[in-house]
Amino acid sequence: MTKNLNLFNTLSNKKEKFLPIDNSKVGMYVCGPTVYDFPHIGNARPLVVFDVLFRLLKKIYGKNKITYVRNITDIDDKIIESSKKNNKSINELTKTITKDFHQDCQYLNCQKPSFEPKATDHIKEMISMVTNLIKNKNAYENEKHVYFSVSSFNEYGKLSNKNSKQLVAGSRVEVSKYKKDPLDFVLWKPSEVSDPGWASPWGRGRPGWHLECSVMSEKFLGKKFDIHGGGLDLVFPHHENEIAQSRCANKTDKFANYWVHNGFVTFDKEKMSKSIGNIVFINKLRENINGQVIRLALLSSHYKQPLDWNERLIQESQNTLDKWYNQFEKIDSEELDDDVLNPLLEDLNTPEYISKLHLLYDESIKGNKSSKVKFLKACNLIGLLEEDKHLWKNFKKSKVKIDESFINQKIKDRNNARIKRDYKLADIIRKELENKGVVIEDKQDQTIWKYK
RNA sequence: GGCCACGUGGCGGAAUGGUUACGCAGAGGAUUGCAAAUCCUUCCAUCCCAGUUCGAUUCUGGGCGUGGCCUCCA
Numbered sequence: 001m002t003k004n005l006n007l008f009n010t011l012s013n014k015k016e017k018f019l020p021i022d023n024s025k026v027g028m029y030v031c032g033p034t035v036y037d038f039p040h041i042g043n044a045r046p047l048v049v050f051d052v053l054f055r056l057l058k059k060i061y062g063k064n065k066i067t068y069v070r071n072i073t074d075i076d077d078k079i080i081e082s083s084k085k086n087n088k089s090i091n092e093l094t095k096t097i098t099k100d101f102h103q104d105c106q107y108l109n110c111q112k113p114s115f116e117p118k119a120t121d122h123i124k125e126m127i128s129m130v131t132n133l134i135k136n137k138n139a140y141e142n143e144k145h146v147y148f149s150v151s152s153f154n155e156y157g158k159l160s161n162k163n164s165k166q167l168v169a170g171s172r173v174e175v176s177k178y179k180k181d182p183l184d185f186v187l188w189k190p191s192e193v194s195d196p197g198w199a200s201p202w203g204r205g206r207p208g209w210h211l212e213c214s215v216m217s218e219k220f221l222g223k224k225f226d227i228h229g230g231g232l233d234l235v236f237p238h239h240e241n242e243i244a245q246s247r248c249a250n251k252t253d254k255f256a257n258y259w260v261h262n263g264f265v266t267f268d269k270e271k272m273s274k275s276i277g278n279i280v281f282i283n284k285l286r287e288n289i290n291g292q293v294i295r296l297a298l299l300s301s302h303y304k305q306p307l308d309w310n311e312r313l314i315q316e317s318q319n320t321l322d323k324w325y326n327q328f329e330k331i332d333s334e335e336l337d338d339d340v341l342n343p344l345l346e347d348l349n350t351p352e353y354i355s356k357l358h359l360l361y362d363e364s365i366k367g368n369k370s371s372k373v374k375f376l377k378a379c380n381l382i383g384l385l386e387e388d389k390h391l392w393k394n395f396k397k398s399k400v401k402i403d404e405s406f407i408n409q410k411i412k413d414r415n416n417a418r419i420k421r422d423y424k425l426a427d428i429i430r431k432e433l434e435n436k437g438v439v440i441e442d443k444q445d446q447t448i449w450k451y452k
Numbered sequence: 453g454g455c456c457a458c459g460u461g462g463c464g465g466a467a468u469g470g471u472u473a474c475g476c477a478g479a480g481g482a483u484u485g486c487a488a489a490u491c492c493u494u495c496c497a498u499c500c501c502a503g504u505u506c507g508a509u510u511c512u513g514g515g516c517g518u519g520g521c522c523u524c525c526a
Contacts, residue, residue, distance in 0.1 A: 013456085031526075042526050078524070161455060162522070209524090231526030232457095238525090262526070263457090266519090273525095300475085301465060305458080306519070313464075316476055326490080343466090351466050355474035365491080423485055430487080441489050448489090 003060045003338060007227075008304060008347050010235060010259040011159055015347055018258060020226045025065045026057050027221035029256065031213060031230035031238070032070040032116070035097035036078040039104050041280040041294075041309050042231070042265040042272055048295050049262045049303040049348070050229050051110040052382050056344050059336070059381065068113040069220045072098055073212055075119050080195055090196055104282040107291040109383045115220045119212035123198045126207045126215050129249045130187045130200075138248035139187055142178040144203045146188035151181055153244045159259060160236035185241055187211060210241040217256075218246065228256035232263055232304075262303045268310050280309060290395045292384050293317045299350040299382060321392070324357075324379065327364050327372060328389040336377050350382065393450055402436050411440065411447050 005018040020026045030050045033039055050070075057066045074094040083090045105112075119126075130146050133139035138152045150156050150164065157163050164183055176186075186208040191197030197204040217225060223246070230239065239259065246255045264271075267278045285294055297317040301307045340360070343352035357378055363371035379385040414429040430440050437452045 033526085034524095040526085044526085046526050076524095160521080163454095165454090233521070233525050235456095236521065237523090264520075264526075271519090305465085308464085312476080316464075320475070323490080349466070351464095351475095352473075355466070358474055418485075421485075427486075439488070442484070442487080443489085444483090450489095 003341065003345060005056070005060060005345050006347050007258050007260055009257075010261050011257075013161070016258070018226075020061075021224060021257065024061075025067065026061055026227070027067045027069075027225035028054065028057070028227040028229065029069045029071075029213070029217040029221055029225065030113075030228075031234055032072050033097070033101050034073040034076050034078060035094045035101065036076065036082040038097060038281045038283055039101050040272065040282060041267075041285070041298075044104065044108060044282050044294060045265050045298050045303075045307065046229065046231055046262050047105060047110050048108055048298045048383075050260075051108075052299065052344070052350065053227075053229070053260070053348060054111060054113070055381055055383065056341075056348070059341070066114070067221060069115045069117065069217060070113040071212060071216050072101075072116060072118045073209075074098070075196055075206055075212075076209060100283055103286070107282065107286050108295055109291055109386060111383075117216045117220065119207070119216075122212060122215050122219070123207065125219060126211045127188075127198075127200050129211065129215055129245065130207075132249040133187065133245065136248055136251065138244075140180065141202050142180075144190040144205060145176070145178045145186060146202055147179055147184040148187050148241070148245060148248075149180065150183040150185070150244065153248055155247075156183075156244050157240065159243060160240050162236065162240075185210070185237065187245070210238055210245060213238075214242050214246040214249070217242075218250065223250040223252050224254050225256055227258045227260060229260040229262075232261045235259075235261055263306045265298075266306060266308045269308055289314060289318070290321070290387075290392065292321055292387065292392075295383055296321060296354070300354065302351055303348055321384070324361060324385060325389055325392050327361060327375060328385055328392075329372070329376060330388075331373055331376050336381060337374065340374055340378050341381075344381075353378075353382065395451075402438060407433065407438055407449055411449065414440075415447060 006015050007018045008015045028050070030046065033043060050068075054066060054068045079090060079094060082088075083093045086093065088096075130139060133148065134141065134146065137149075139146055139148050188200060188202055188205050188207060190203055190205040195206070197206055217228070228239065228242075243255045246252070266272065267280055270276060270278060272279050282294075293314060294317075297309075297313050298307065300313065300317065340356060343349040343356060346352075357375060360371050360375035360378060364375045376385060410429055410433055414426045417423070417425040417429065433440060433449070434452070438449050439452050441448050441450070
């Protein structure tokens with residue numbers, strides 16, 4: 001094992017050498033969607049970033065050595081709310097969104113995680129974790145509610161770098177009357193008759209938000225595991241609470257060793273929010289942009305940095321891939337050199353990696369065969385140029401209502417005009433096709449066309 | 453108020469104690485009937501002030517500015 005991966009760890013606030021608990025395998029848990037609304041471009045970022053990490057880990061440790069778990073949270077107050085608002089049953093809503101989410105993942109060319117557990121399939125385990133917490137005196141029941149007692153865990157705040165005093169001072173949380181301490185968070189709460197609920201020692205109810213990740217990471221990865229990922233906004237309170245629950249319930253000194261968090265996506269420099277109405281939904285992008293374009297755009301800045309989503313970024317990524325596809329070829333697998341991989345090993349430096357791709361492309365078009373192979377393999381590693389060239393070129397076909405024989409006839413007409421030096425007519429025909437969404441390029445011996 | 457991150461050319465975006473990637477845009481050229489695409493060449497930058505240092509964009513301190521978290525969020 002010569003390849004050394006360094007990762008920035010939120011827990012230590014430093015870049016650290018990555019050392020798995022067991023050198024022969026790696027466990028990674030990434031917070032997946034709460035299925036209450038269609039995924040947006042902000043959700044796409046962790047999907048793609050951790051997909052790249054997943055691919056990289058497989059490259060380093062071997063294909064079958066990585067266990068990647070990404071949950072689906074299908075019970076939550078937001079879901080209940082959305083279901084009421086949209087007059088859809090919970091089941092219908094979560095099924096619809098989950099299906100859409102899976103289409104997004106496929107569209108973004110994300111490899112399937114090893115496991116994709118659902119919260120509602122793990123209520124039993126959650127109840128048993130809460131029971132454990134009560135037994136360990138880290139939680140208390142009050143009027144059918146169960147709360148985690150933050151003061152019982154003295155390392156609370158370590159991940160998010162907060163102490164309880166600050167939290168109380170800055171707190172805008174509505175303090176429930178059932179809580180002993182304003183910082184305590186809910187593990188179990190009663191459900192209205194009309195709302196989803198499960199029988200429990202504390203009456204019919206449902207789990208608190210953070211519980212599913214604690215329970216499901218343990219089930220698939222163990223009480224301690226290597227990497228836990230998610231968006232930067234999950235650091236507090238979600239991940240902080242996960243740590244508290246898991247470590248207290250399991251009586252362990254550690255939970256996840258490396259915490260990796262991605263930065264936010266803004267839209268035209270503004271925060272995406274429902275009230276502004278500037279949320280970019282992935283299923284909308286699916287309509288006329290190839291998923292690889294989104295991928296490249298999302299990887300164009302370092303994962304921890306903020307990323308601004310805008311038309312220009314998409315266009316640039318589109319143009320780059322158009323160019324790169326000139327070198328497309330299906331190649332049989334070959335080991336990728338360490339020097340190519342290096343930027344990714346330094347905390348997933350995708351911008352530097354992409355700049356290397358540009359250099360490899362340059363060598364490749366000059367006829368350097370080994371550079372070409374490297375280029376293509378390197379693209380594939382981050383999920384680019386895996387799709388056939390034909391599919392890439394014809395992505396917009398379904399959108400453009402135009403018959404291919406019509407295009408070919410027009411090109412024939414135009415070339416006849418060109419032979420007769422009737423350039424006026426030739427230009428008119430070119431313009432006509434362009435207006436229909438077809439662009440013409442005259443090559444040396446032929447005229448090719450593509451969708452705009 | 454507390455905590456954190458960031459400030460690099462026209463734009464995006466890496467890296468670095470000494471010659472500052474890469475992409476886009478711009479300029480020039482090749483090619484073309486003209487284009488487009490492609491290829492070649494090329495111009496342009498480290499927020500301000502002080503300190504450490506032979507040397508700072510990089511390290512330290514201060515300032516100014518931007519963003520995030522502290523409430524549901526990727």
